[in-house]
Amino acid sequence: MTHLLTLEDLGDSGIAEILRITDRFVEVGERAIPRVPALRGKTVATCFFEDSTRTRMSFEAAAKRLSADVLNFAAGSSSLSKGESLRDTIETVQAMGVDAFIVRHRSSGVPLQVTNWVDEGVSVINAGDGWHSHPTQGLLDAYTLCERIHGSAGENPSLDGLHIGLVGDIRHSRVARSDVVAFTSLGATVTVAAPPTLLPACVREWPVTVSHDLDAVLPTLDVVGLLRVQQERMDDALIPSIHDYVQGYGITAERAELIRGDALITHPGPVVRGIEVVASVLDSHPNVLVTRQVTNGVAVRMAVLFWLLGSGVDIT
Amino acid sequence: MNRSCLISGGEVLTPAGRTRAEVLVTDGIVAEVAEGLTPGDDVVVLDASDAVVTAGLVDLLPRLGGPGQEERETSVTAGRAAALGGVTTVLVASEPAAPIDSVAALRERQSLTSADVHEIYCGAITVGHGPDRLAPLGELAAEGVTAFSDGGCPVENLDLLRNALEYGSVLGATFFLHPEVPDLGRGGSMHEGSWSGRLGLKGRPAIAEILGVQRLLALCELTGARIHVHRVSTAAAAALVVGAAEAGLPVSCGVTPHHLVFTDADCRSYDTMRRFDPPLRPAADRDALAEAVASGAITTVCSDHSPHTAQSKELPFDQAPAGAVGIQTALGVVLGDVGLDPEVALSVLAWGPGRLLGDAAAGEISPGRPADLAVIEPEARWTVREGDLASRSRNSAFSGRELTGVVRHTVVGGRAVVVDGKGQW
Numbered sequence: 001m002t003h004l005l006t007l008e009d010l011g012d013s014g015i016a017e018i019l020r021i022t023d024r025f026v027e028v029g030e031r032a033i034p035r036v037p038a039l040r041g042k043t044v045a046t047c048f049f050e051d052s053t054r055t056r057m058s059f060e061a062a063a064k065r066l067s068a069d070v071l072n073f074a075a076g077s078s079s080l081s082k083g084e085s086l087r088d089t090i091e092t093v094q095a096m097g098v099d100a101f102i103v104r105h106r107s108s109g110v111p112l113q114v115t116n117w118v119d120e121g122v123s124v125i126n127a128g129d130g131w132h133s134h135p136t137q138g139l140l141d142a143y144t145l146c147e148r149i150h151g152s153a154g155e156n157p158s159l160d161g162l163h164i165g166l167v168g169d170i171r172h173s174r175v176a177r178s179d180v181v182a183f184t185s186l187g188a189t190v191t192v193a194a195p196p197t198l199l200p201a202c203v204r205e206w207p208v209t210v211s212h213d214l215d216a217v218l219p220t221l222d223v224v225g226l227l228r229v230q231q232e233r234m235d236d237a238l239i240p241s242i243h244d245y246v247q248g249y250g251i252t253a254e255r256a257e258l259i260r261g262d263a264l265i266t267h268p269g270p271v272v273r274g275i276e277v278v279a280s281v282l283d284s285h286p287n288v289l290v291t292r293q294v295t296n297g298v299a300v301r302m303a304v305l306f307w308l309l310g311s312g313v314d315i316t
Numbered sequence: 317m318n319r320s321c322l323i324s325g326g327e328v329l330t331p332a333g334r335t336r337a338e339v340l341v342t343d344g345i346v347a348e349v350a351e352g353l354t355p356g357d358d359v360v361v362l363d364a365s366d367a368v369v370t371a372g373l374v375d376l377l378p379r380l381g382g383p384g385q386e387e388r389e390t391s392v393t394a395g396r397a398a399a400l401g402g403v404t405t406v407l408v409a410s411e412p413a414a415p416i417d418s419v420a421a422l423r424e425r426q427s428l429t430s431a432d433v434h435e436i437y438c439g440a441i442t443v444g445h446g447p448d449r450l451a452p453l454g455e456l457a458a459e460g461v462t463a464f465s466d467g468g469c470p471v472e473n474l475d476l477l478r479n480a481l482e483y484g485s486v487l488g489a490t491f492f493l494h495p496e497v498p499d500l501g502r503g504g505s506m507h508e509g510s511w512s513g514r515l516g517l518k519g520r521p522a523i524a525e526i527l528g529v530q531r532l533l534a535l536c537e538l539t540g541a542r543i544h545v546h547r548v549s550t551a552a553a554a555a556l557v558v559g560a561a562e563a564g565l566p567v568s569c570g571v572t573p574h575h576l577v578f579t580d581a582d583c584r585s586y587d588t589m590r591r592f593d594p595p596l597r598p599a600a601d602r603d604a605l606a607e608a609v610a611s612g613a614i615t616t617v618c619s620d621h622s623p624h625t626a627q628s629k630e631l632p633f634d635q636a637p638a639g640a641v642g643i644q645t646a647l648g649v650v651l652g653d654v655g656l657d658p659e660v661a662l663s664v665l666a667w668g669p670g671r672l673l674g675d676a677a678a679g680e681i682s683p684g685r686p687a688d689l690a691v692i693e694p695e696a697r698w699t700v701r702e703g704d705l706a707s708r709s710r711n712s713a714f715s716g717r718e719l720t721g722v723v724r725h726t727v728v729g730g731r732a733v734v735v736d737g738k739g740q741w
Contacts, residue, residue: 087630107632108516109586130634132516174516200513 003124004304005111006133007181015139015185019153021303022143022296024315026152028065029299038310039068042099047090047114048127049075050106054269055127058294059102059136062301066310071096086110090117099309100125108132108174123308131172131200137268138178140300142186144293145223148264160187165217166208167249168227168276169198171238175268176227180208193217194249197238198229214249218258226251226267226276242275251277256285264289319343321732322355323725326364326691329658330371331667331679339369341687344730349681362725362732364691370662371679372404372688372726374669376492376570377468377546378621378643380406381708382414382428389623389708394643395430396706396741397621399733401644402723404688406433407492407673409467410440417443417451419459432733432741434688436673438463438492441480447473450480457487462674465492465546468593470528472498474535481541490542490672495528495553496520496594505634507580507595515584517634520595522550529553533560536567544672545569547620549594551604558613568672570616570664573642573649574713576606586633589713592620593638606654615668619646623709640713644705648719651694658694661721666690687730696722706739 007015028034044063048056056072063070073093084092090101100123103111108130115124128134145162146153164183170176170192177200183190184207191209192199203210211217218224229245239245246252251259256278259265264287271290273279282288306315323339328349338353339346355361375398381389398406408425410416416425417440429435439456443449445466453464464484470493471477481491501520506512508519529545533556536543548554548569557569574592579599582590590596608614622639629636642649650661662679670678681689699718702710726734733740 085627085630086632105632107634109633112586113630113632130516130632172516177514177516200516201508201519202510202513205510205513 001308002121003115004135004308005115005124005126007135007138007178007185010135012185015142015182016157018139018300018303018307019143019146019157020155021307022299023152023154025299025302025306026296028302028315029295035065035067036315037067038306038313038315039063039066042068042309043071043097044068044100044102044305045071045073045093045098046102046127047073047093048104049086049110050104052104052128055104058297059127059301061298062305065298066302066305068305071098087117090114094118094122098122100305102127104128106130125304125308128174130174132174132177134174134178136297136301136304137175138182139304140293140297141179141225141266141268142182143300144266144289144296145264146186147296148289148292158187159183162188162222163191163220164188164223164225165191165193165221166225166227167193167214167251169229169233170194170203170227171198171200172233173227179225180206191217195239195245198233215255215258218255219260221260221263223264223266224259226265228268228272229276246275250275251281253278253280256281259285261286263287266290266293269294320358321360321362321727321730322353323362323364323369323689323691324353324355326367326369328681329368329662330681331663334368339681339689341727341730344687346681346683346685346687348683360732362691362735364724367691367693367724368658369681369689369691371666371670371681372690372728373402373647373665374405374673374678375403375619375621375643375646376407376616376669376672377409377618378406379411379623380408381623382411382425384413387625391428391430393706393708395432396739397641397644398433399726399728400706400723400739402647402690402692402726403643404434404690404726404728405670406435407463408435408437410438410445410465411467412445412469415440415445419452419455422456422459422461433728436463437461438465440464441466441471441491442476445469447476450476450483453480453484453487453489457489462489463492464489468494470494470496470498478535478539481535481539485539485541490544492544492546493532495525495532495545495548497524497528497531500524500527505591506583507597509580509598511580511583515586517583522552522597525550525553525594526556529556533557533565533567536560536565540566542566544616546618547572547575547594548605549575549597549601551601554605554608554614558608568615570618571605571609571614572620573617573646573654574620574640576602576609577649577653578602578713583633588629588631588633588636589640589711591633591636591638592640609654609664610656610660612663615664616672617646617650617664618669619643623707624711625709626711629711640711641705641707641709642712644707645700645712645714645719647692647723648698648721649714652718652720658692687727689727690723691725693722693724695720698722
């Protein structure tokens with residue numbers, strides 16, 4: 001496999017393989033010097049056509065810990081603002097000598113388009129495209145749950161028997177799309193809870209249960225996966241107001257009581273406190289995994305880079 | 317210019333059927349149709365053996381570029397593409413960049429006429445395709461304009477549309493209308509459904525078209541104006557129009573070749589050559605439309621020829637312009653992928669559109685008729701190569717695909733503009 005564009009492309013065996021490799025990089029991350037020479041001499045370019053400091057830093061950290069060289073391209077400060085096309089940008093960066101592009105774009109499908117413009121053997125990694133896909137987020141969410149439950153991904157990573165709820169704006173969420181693939185691939189049952197206007201078209205064809213009654217769903221969940229709800233959805237008139245949304249689907253203090261004490265809580269960040277979740281839940285619930293998700297994000301991205309670029313090399 | 321030519325050895329195919337005959341063309345008109353005619357001196361012979369001789373295709377919705385859009389298409393390149401596709405007449409759309417919304421604008425557009433295809437001009441319905449004022453329908457009609465349309469855009473101000481239909485209903489006008497209700501799914505880049513949900517693209521729901529058609533049918537009933545719904549893309553909308561026509565309303569509808577071939581699933585590679593307006597629909601719609609064409613319920617197929625630069629088609633799917641070049645490939649697609657019989661294909665590509673533009677005898681090849689003819693090998697196959705496309709833009713949805721039906725010769729106004737598949741320019 002040359003590219004990582006979606007988790008559907010990766011398939012069940014690919015997902016399990018990346019999670020197994022992640023175990024080894026979590027161990028590397030715990031070393032005094034968390035760095036291995038596996039990708040020495042390789043160059044990766046982060047091309048973020050949409051602002052995202054966190055994901056870019058996570059990829060950059062991952063590449064550096066593998067001893068790869070990193071080139072950073074950020075749309076805001078580039079010639080894109082002078083009218084250079086996406087294709088010209090990619091071809092220009094490629095001319096500097098690049099083994100992998102890490103691409104984020106606000107439009108769905110751009111990483112796939114980019115694969116048409118790169119030389120053979122150059123990898124494209126999707127770091128989030130539009131509402132479509134965010135494969136490394138899906139992998140790190142799955143890994144974090146495996147780790148919490150089993151201590152590690154192990155030989156046969158599994159979320160068998162787990163009931164995972166995704167709460168929030170599913171329709172516009174690339175995280176939700178990738179999470180659903182990752183979680184169901186590992187045997188979990190997934191319920192999505194959102195108002196009808198924040199669900200994708202034909203969501204009933206997805207391998208998920210759909211609920212509009214969060215109060216009924218919450219006590220049944222082993223994992224509460226919170227997703228962002230952005231102000232602009234209100235501007236699109238998909239919800240009457242944030243207040244109205246919170247009343248039905250926000251994790252208010254009262255609703256937080258319905259979350260089981262042993263349930264796990266995840267969030268891809270950045271958290272908009274007060275909208276999707278009251279601050280007290282994140283600060284006081286014993287099983288909030290947000291920080292661990294960030295830590296594991298680096299290890300998962302190391303695994304992805306290693307898997308795509310490090311063939312035949314030992315991790316050591 | 318060759319004053320006379322003899323199309324020899326072919327089978328003449330008209331709405332009346334097929335006959336083995338030669339066709340002699342003199343001074344731009346058909347002079348004689350009979351078997352066994354032999355060429356006199358100075359007569360160019362066009363070999364039509366193993367081929368059919370038919371009236372040239374009439375394309376109702378090509379976008380030919382125009383002032384300020386020369387990087388996409390010019391009337392010269394569009395005319396050549398048309399001729400190579402067997403098209404002898406095009407209905408030049410009023411386009412947002414150059415609306416034909418005054419007699420002066422009509423004259424300016426007429427000055428850009430291609431030498432290789434007849435152009436009939438479509439007047440705008442509203443000034444500047446805008447929400448405020450009616451275009452001078454009467455003045456344009458007095459200049460010979462019988463077709464009116466605001467291009468691919470719906471007239472959003474319904475008062476204005478109703479008034480245009482009433483005003484135009486006594487001018488012998490035909491209104492070519494785009495049915496979609498733009499507020500529903502505005503900004504969507506593909507059909508709203510299973511695939512848009514999976515691909516994370518904003519969708520345009522089928523009901524936007526269905527409601528739009530219902531609205532047009534109600535206005536048709538109210539005003540009595542002649543309406544042709546340019547490009548239906550859903551089975552339900554087509555059924556509504558066909559039902560209304562059967563009930564006696566002066567309404568008809570057309571489709572594009574690509575809606576008879578592709579489906580919304582073809583957007584899954586985010587290939588911007590699959591972005592269309594209206595969007596590609598699910599297979600059930602495609603199949604129902606193809607059936608309606610085959611049965612004669614849908615009366616026209618228009619190329620919806622939309623040239624775009626390579627750079628604009630390299631934008632992300634949700635930002636790239638919709639549409640593809642298609643005037644050169646329409647015949648090959650409906651005979652090939654769609655698999656229509658030549659009679660049906662010519663009915664929707666030539667005869668039906670010709671009648672809609674006021675030529676009651678469209679398709680007939682008889683003495684005195686204009687010599688706008690195509691000689692076609694209905695079963696010959698060819699593969700679409702970008703380099704063979706005459707359009708200035710190369711954004712074909714059919715690149716690399718094998719089509720059926722080769723245009724051997726095209727005669728426009730008595731002049732052979734394509735001979736043995738080669739443009740004579």
